Amino acid sequence: MFVSPGDLEKYAFCPLSWWLSKEHKIVHKEGVKHHKKVGKELQEIKEKEKKVKFYEKYILFFSVAATIVAISGIAFLYEEIQTFWQYFFVTLALMWLLVSAFFLYRATKVVSILKPKYEKLLLLSSMGAILIAFFSFLFSSPANRDMSLFAEILAIIWIVVANLLFYRGMYLSDKIVEKKIRYIPIKGEIEYIGSDREKEIISEKYGIRGKPDYILKIDDEYIPVEEKTSDLQSPIFPHVIQLTAYCMLIEDKYGVPPSYGILKYKNAEFKIPYEKRWKEVVMQLRKNMIKDMEKGIAHRNHNNPKKCARCIRKEYCPERLS
Ligand code: SF4
Known part of the structure; x- marks a missing residue:
């Protein structure tokens, strides 16, 4: 029972x-009214926080994407800087490989509680390796001014979108802050x-x-x-x-x-x-x-x-x- x-x-x-x-x-009556108010305010905080988290994800996505596209745009601009960048990326790729090998080695040795940390590092290191490969490819391509212009415009649009999302997120956070202090540490x-x-x-x-x-x-x-x-x-x-x-x-x-x-x-x-x-x-x-x-x-x-x-x-x- x-x-x-x-x-x-x-x-x-x-x-x-x-x-x-x-x-x-x-x-x-006072109790029922109070509990309804508390429930409503908490629901509002929860929904707005969910939105803020959603915006934060997209801000990160658009900012990273805009940076990558902007660098890609530069890669298409001048033929003469390509040789320098090719050497730069090859050196970076070798260093990256060494660091990744070190993390891989450490991951096999650490106690299980630290494993998730090293797994995250390995994931980041693989993503870095993909980026380096991508840039190496771009900087080996022939110069293309139209392509460069397109990439820079796209980067600007994405940065503007990231900023709009940032201001929207800030606005929502400001709106709930007072109520949040009342309920949540x-x-x-x-x-x-x-x-x-x-x-x-x-x-x-x-x-x-x-x-x-x-x-x-x-x-x-x-x-x-x-x-x-x-x-x-x-x-x-x-x-x-x-x-x-x-x-x-x-x-x-x-x-x-x-x-x-x-x-x-x-x-x-x-x-x-x-x-x-x-x-x-x-x-x-x-x-x-x-x-x-x-x-x-x-x-x-x-x-x-x-x-x-x-x-x-x-x-x-x-x-x-x-
Ligand atoms: S406390 Fe218990 S015994 Fe006293 S009045 Fe209330 S119900 Fe009755």
Whole structure:
């Protein structure tokens, strides 16, 4: 049987409050509005960042292509400079070959963790070799002024396109920067938004299913974030339980446990470490909750009138203390 982190939060406050919530649904208009706003803004950031990344790829492509075409244009211009360039490229090709041979040799010796680095270097080195071969061929060709003119015009057009994409990317980045600071640390990116469009995360291992408000990817870690509209100055137990349940979902989904989760209140933010002791409390609460479901009733588990005083279900609670 699956339980949700939201239900665990209610149960952690008072089992009877959770039980009553099934019959008496209370919609927190402010909360719903806030979560909708958060989801919308995060979606906007995600889409714009996707576009910026797309532009960055094409900026790189057009800039490199324009440079290659511009150099090719020069190659077709003067017959007299060709001999010099032919020697230049032959020397460069030999040096390149030596460097590539060195990387190839090193790649066979390094420990497996460094292999991807050397594979990248080998790939770059092969691309460099292709470029050298291409330029050697061009500089050995007879002079052709029309061809040179065509290449230079093409290079200018591509550079203009790269600049336009650059300004468009800058404009989009500027538009989202303020919102981004509000939600995401500098090194972070949005991995998941718990809006209507996203699928629920299900953990068969822990018997929990639900949607965190959002998940950030920070330094190769997946960090759940829970936004609350309350103006608390320190985290409370039910919220820590809910966040821990989200950490458990993430642990099962990505195969790596997050080291912490983030609780955000109106004016304060807390990093809550993902700890074994909280995990055990979540599992115990889940067990008790299932037992209560089977019994068909839940009861108050505390003697704290202050708790009842601030309980949103006290009006129709048969066991309230105040
Ligand atoms: S009023 Fe008290 S006993 Fe009743 S649900 Fe709320 S906290 Fe529990």
